[in-house]
Amino acid sequence: xxxxxxxxxxxxxxxxxxxxxxxxxxxxxxxxxxxxxxxxxxxxxxxxxxxxxxxxxxxxxxxxxxxxxxxxxxxxxxxxxxxxxxxxxxxxxxxxxxxxxxxxxxxxxxxxxxxxxxxxxxxxxxxxxxxxxxxxxxxxxxxxxxxxxxxxxxxxxxxxxxxxxxxxxxxxxxxxxxxxxxxxxxxxxxxxxxxxxxxxxxxxxxxxxxxxxxxxxxxxxxxxxxxxxxxxxxxxxxxxxxxxxxxxxxxxxxxxxxxxxxxxxxxxxxxxxxxxxxxxxxxxxxxxxxxxxxxxxxxxxxxxxxxxxxxxxxxxxxxxxxxxxxxx
Amino acid sequence: xxxxxxxxxxxxxxxxxxxxxxxxxxxxxxxxxxxxxxxxxxxxxxxxxxxxxxxxxxxxxxxxxxxxxxxxxxxxxxxxxxxxxxxxxxxxxxxxxxxxxxxxxxxxxxxxxxxxxxxxxxxxxxxxxxxxxxxxxxxxxxxxxxxxxxxxxxxxxxxxxxxxxxxxxxxxxxxxxxxxxxxxxxxxxxxxxxxxxxxxxxxxxxxxxxxxxxxxxxxxxxxxxxxxxxxxxxxxxxxxxxxxxxxxxxxxxxxxxxxxxxxxxxxxxxxxxxxxxxxxxxxxxxxxxxxxxxxxxxxxxxxxxxxxxxxxxxxxxxxxxxxxxxxx
Numbered sequence: 236x237x238x239x240x241x242x243x244x245x246x247x248x249x250x251x252x253x254x255x256x257x258x259x260x261x262x263x264x265x266x267x268x269x270x271x272x273x274x275x276x277x278x279x280x281x282x283x284x285x286x287x288x289x290x291x292x293x294x295x296x297x298x299x300x301x302x303x304x305x306x307x308x309x310x311x312x313x314x315x316x317x318x319x320x321x322x323x324x325x326x327x328x329x330x331x332x333x334x335x336x337x338x339x340x341x342x343x344x345x346x347x348x349x350x351x352x353x354x355x356x357x358x359x360x361x362x363x364x365x366x367x368x369x370x371x372x373x374x375x376x377x378x379x380x381x382x383x384x385x386x387x388x389x390x391x392x393x394x395x396x397x398x399x400x401x402x403x404x405x406x407x408x409x410x411x412x413x414x415x416x417x418x419x420x421x422x423x424x425x426x427x428x429x430x431x432x433x434x435x436x437x438x439x440x441x442x443x444x445x446x447x448x449x450x451x452x453x454x455x456x457x458x459x460x461x462x463x464x465x466x467x468x469x470x471x472x473x474x475x476x477x478x479x480x481x482x483x484x485x486x487x488x489x490x491x492x493x494x495x496x497x498x499x500x501x502x503x504x505x506x507x508x509x510x511x512x513x514x515x516x517x518x519x520x521x522x523x524x525x526x527x528x529x530x531x532x533x534x535x536x537x538x539x540x541x542x543x544x545x546x547x548x549x550x551x552x553x554x555x556x557x558x559x560x561x562x563x
Numbered sequence: 564x565x566x567x568x569x570x571x572x573x574x575x576x577x578x579x580x581x582x583x584x585x586x587x588x589x590x591x592x593x594x595x596x597x598x599x600x601x602x603x604x605x606x607x608x609x610x611x612x613x614x615x616x617x618x619x620x621x622x623x624x625x626x627x628x629x630x631x632x633x634x635x636x637x638x639x640x641x642x643x644x645x646x647x648x649x650x651x652x653x654x655x656x657x658x659x660x661x662x663x664x665x666x667x668x669x670x671x672x673x674x675x676x677x678x679x680x681x682x683x684x685x686x687x688x689x690x691x692x693x694x695x696x697x698x699x700x701x702x703x704x705x706x707x708x709x710x711x712x713x714x715x716x717x718x719x720x721x722x723x724x725x726x727x728x729x730x731x732x733x734x735x736x737x738x739x740x741x742x743x744x745x746x747x748x749x750x751x752x753x754x755x756x757x758x759x760x761x762x763x764x765x766x767x768x769x770x771x772x773x774x775x776x777x778x779x780x781x782x783x784x785x786x787x788x789x790x791x792x793x794x795x796x797x798x799x800x801x802x803x804x805x806x807x808x809x810x811x812x813x814x815x816x817x818x819x820x821x822x823x824x825x826x827x828x829x830x831x832x833x834x835x836x837x838x839x840x841x842x843x844x845x846x847x848x849x850x851x852x853x854x855x856x857x858x859x860x861x862x863x864x865x866x867x868x869x870x871x872x873x874x875x876x877x878x879x880x881x882x883x884x885x886x887x888x889x890x891x
Contacts, residue, residue, distance in 0.1 A: 266717065269718055269719060269796050270648070270717055270718050270719075270780070270796075271614055271644040271647050271648055271718075271780055271781060272612045272613055272614035272644050272645070272647075272648045272650070272708075272715075273611075273612070273613045273614075274610050274611070274612050274613075274648065274710070274715040275610060275611060276605070276607075276609070276610045276611070276712060277604070277605060277611070279604075279607035281604070282602050282603060282604040283601075283602070283603060283604070283605070283611070284600045284601070284602050285600055285601045285602075285656065285689070285690060286599055286600035286601075286690065287656050287658055287690060287691050287692045287705070288692050289658045289660060289692045289694045290694075291660055291694055291695070291696045291697075291698075293697055294694060294695060294696065294697070295694070316599040316600050317600065319599050319600075320598070320599055320600045320602065322600070328613065328615050328705060330615055330617045330658070330703045332617060332619055332660075332701050361613070362613060362614065362615060363615050364615045364616050364617045364703065366617045366618075366619055366622060366623070367619070367622060368619045368622065368698060368699065368701060369619075369621055369622070369698070369699060370619075370696060370697070370698015370699045370701065371696065371697060371698045373660050373696060373698065373701050375658045375692065375703060377615070377656060377705050380600075382602070384604060387600075387602040389594065389598055390597055390598050390599075391597060391598075452598070452599055453599060468597050468598075
């Protein structure tokens with residue numbers, strides 16, 4: 236493609252070659268990144284699951300965040316979407332829009348972060364594009380996963396009376412962000428910051444989801460908002476108990492010190508846990524499976540479609556919206 | 564994902580819904596854009612071909628270019644890559660990084676441009692992401708195509724003595740850009756500008772490529788540079804005759820008025836034609852097929868791998884590099 240005279244696309248190709256080509260070595264369909272496209276087949280009993288998430292410096296991460304953390308976040312938010320669809324990771328493509336003055340050190344650390352997560356999650360680079368920009372670092376990943384035909388987990392397939400479960404713990408990431416922003420003085424800040432910087436895609440939950448889940452999605456916008464998405468597409472309302480929402484030790488300590496942080500935890504987002512629904516008759520088998528999941532509520536055909544009611548310890552509805560406390 | 568308070572992601576979702584969701588109506592695997600990912604299978608006798616190209620305002624297009632032209636360019640540069648791999652278009656995903664102050668009029672015109680080309684090329688939106696940016700409009704498309712197993716056209720599979728063909732005409736787009744930049748006063752500027760703004764992916768050439776081509780790629784960096792890419796991966800050198808390179812009436816007129824523009828045409832890029840190689844014994848059948856292609860040269864095992872020699876009308880090598888004239 237035509238570049239302005241200053242763009243030095245020959246030099247750019249050289250840097251991309253050096254740092255990104257090695258990441259494609261493990262996926263034959265990448266064709267070594269020598270061609271215009273990647274080429275691969277999939278087994279006839281499988282479907283492809285394809286998801287894309289983009290991150291912009293100053294919007295989704297801080298410009299001086301460590302490049303390896305940015306790489307981890309970029310890959311993992313996409314892997315979380317694959318997990319939420321009950322898919323296994325296959326490969327990913329990467330688009331980098333980088334300022335021309337970005338240093339080799341940044342690129343090397345970014346590529347090293349990708350390489351580490353490729354190994355951790357068994358995924359490989361298979362293509363993409365690298366362009367220069369006069370704006371902020373802009374990154375996007377399209378992740379490809381495989382799922383047995385007909386077994387992709389959807390949002391709109393929950394049933395009336397299904398129980399609501401969530402994996403792991405909720406609220407750590409948003410409190411970690413508050414700490415980084417200087418807005419929260421937490422007693423135990425490190426695990427919170429780590430959860431914000433390094434989401435943990437729940438790929439280990441995929442067999443459990445395939446066996447038990449009737450619908451689900453990952454918690455990126457916030458537990459209440461994402462459960463509301465599920466309810467809206469499935470055509471139900473949900474009620475959850477705030478006391479049953481699993482909190483980490485660090486988040487529980489923060490909420491004990493400042494109870495208003497409970498609403499922050501339930502609505503903050505960036506958790507990358509999976510919220511999903513299960514038929515009541517499968518409850519015991521799911522709990523006996525040993526999966527790290529917690530029952531937090533139930534769907535109902537009553538109530539306005541797409542609404543989530545959060546009950547406090549006394550059984551009263553908390554004045555909570557998808558964005559936090561309601562202030563009258 | 565967490566957004567800064569000013570990002571108004573709820574409003575952003577609303578706009579995306581309004582303008583982009585209708586574009587996904589024709590592809591069941593898009594799941595109506597309600598889920599975290601697209602899901603689809605492919606026939607067992609087919610392979611997927613996947614390519615990604617990104618465009619940045621101020622780098623790859625002018626910020627005040629008509630939004631429908633930007634949409635057309637974004638889709639078509641990707642469709643050109645599919646054509647170059649001898650694949651048929653299936654679907655695409657779209658990542659938009661847009662300034663928060665971009666108007667609904669821009670979005671509507673952009674979506675209308677996508678809709679028009681979806682109809683023209685039989686392709687549908689199947690997913691993606693939409694984020695806000697403090698920087699310039701940044702767009703990327705990942706296009707998905709299908710090809711019979713083992714029939715994807717590669718760059719590195721040409722043979723010694725293979726003939727070099729190119730589709731359509733070369734040089735129009737770069738001269739169109741020169742006109743837009745005020746650097747060229749062409750006698751017949753409109754077809755040149757149109758070629759620059761609206762690339763024509765050579766999808767109609769796919770059956771011809773599957774039947775005859777031994778290797779190929781699309782001409783985006785420039786005819787000489789892209790043929791050099793093919794030579795480098797295939798392990799040969801190439802010689803082409805400048806007089807045989809097909810030029811449109813408008814470009815021929817410009818070159819007649821200023822012969823130095825011949826080098827510009829051969830090296831400028833953005834042609835989105837296909838340069839490909841053919842076994843000598845297939846030459847007659849290809850020419851008899853009626854495909855809009857022209858023989859321009861030949862590969863040779865002699866000469867430095869990856870080099871392209873361009874001969875002028877007298878048979879002398881033109882002092883030409885992949886970037887234009889060599890100046891001593």
